[in-house]
Amino acid sequence: MEHMPNWNELISELNEEAAKPSTDNNQTSPFDRIRRKYLNKLRDLTKRNVLAYYSGWLQKSSTPGVPPASLAINDNDMNGFMACLHRMDKSQGLDLILHTPGGDLAAVEAIITYLKKHFNGNMRAIVPQLAMSGGTMMSLACNEILMGKHSSLGPVDPQFNGIPAQGIIEEFGTALNDVQKNQSAALVWQPIIQKYSPALVGSCQKAIALAETLAISYLATGMFAKHLDPNADAKKAVQFFNNHGRTLMHARHIDANEALAQGLKIVPLEGDNTLQDIVLTIHHAFCHTFSSTGAVKIIENHMGIAMVDSIQHIQMIQPQHQKPTVAV
Numbered sequence: 001m002e003h004m005p006n007w008n009e010l011i012s013e014l015n016e017e018a019a020k021p022s023t024d025n026n027q028t029s030p031f032d033r034i035r036r037k038y039l040n041k042l043r044d045l046t047k048r049n050v051l052a053y054y055s056g057w058l059q060k061s062s063t064p065g066v067p068p069a070s071l072a073i074n075d076n077d078m079n080g081f082m083a084c085l086h087r088m089d090k091s092q093g094l095d096l097i098l099h100t101p102g103g104d105l106a107a108v109e110a111i112i113t114y115l116k117k118h119f120n121g122n123m124r125a126i127v128p129q130l131a132m133s134g135g136t137m138m139s140l141a142c143n144e145i146l147m148g149k150h151s152s153l154g155p156v157d158p159q160f161n162g163i164p165a166q167g168i169i170e171e172f173g174t175a176l177n178d179v180q181k182n183q184s185a186a187l188v189w190q191p192i193i194q195k196y197s198p199a200l201v202g203s204c205q206k207a208i209a210l211a212e213t214l215a216i217s218y219l220a221t222g223m224f225a226k227h228l229d230p231n232a233d234a235k236k237a238v239q240f241f242n243n244h245g246r247t248l249m250h251a252r253h254i255d256a257n258e259a260l261a262q263g264l265k266i267v268p269l270e271g272d273n274t275l276q277d278i279v280l281t282i283h284h285a286f287c288h289t290f291s292s293t294g295a296v297k298i299i300e301n302h303m304g305i306a307m308v309d310s311i312q313h314i315q316m317i318q319p320q321h322q323k324p325t326v327a328v
Contacts, residue, residue, distance in 0.1 A: 075104065080299030
């Protein structure tokens, strides 16, 4: 088995790559060349299409000039997926490597619909470290999820500007109950309730229902399709992932064992050392790219086709006013 470099060895390999004399064949960044080298090795191993969706939120979330929306799943990502899927042999299926904090629910739904149409549902999610929220929703749309002992999924309950939709509904319910019992409690609750816009509770209810409907549909028609009762098993699993009262916090890390306990088809990365080593090397290569360059998000396939959002690019297209979005 070919040795795959660890974190420090990859730094040495990057330095060696950067020291090579410039030629017509290596005009790209050494970071780009190293990432694509190992994405291609994964392709050689699995004989499947490989597509990595990577956010640099762990490295760039506190960097000046990087709006949070650029690090999350958004509608602009569709352009990267379109570019990366072009010329792929769709009959070979897709291995989707995910590392993301989540993002806009509408964008997540559109991307999943697009991928499922192209690959007829023949998709595997690979989670080297974190596929949170909307990343979990994308994982639920795959036939199986490859996770290591260090990998985590997360809850998919919708958020309104970072506030749990279910939490908003609970707060309104508590306020109503308190005021009904004691009219003077209205003086305490009034400044709190005034923070929320009209129809917010109804919007929260609809967002929760949409997230539940989507997650159940993805599981019932994909991962759970061969179960005796796919819809019932999907509903049971989604009762955990889309329930703020059970997961308690949106940033909750759900490991492979917990995901397995909810009925998901989890394949341990540790079961195939060669596969695990390549996946972790790919993950480290993306992390080094975010730490050492202006890249904030990368969508890239095994053929070297990529869309890279950088700090400079994001600053040019950053809108002056951002509308509230429903995120997962």
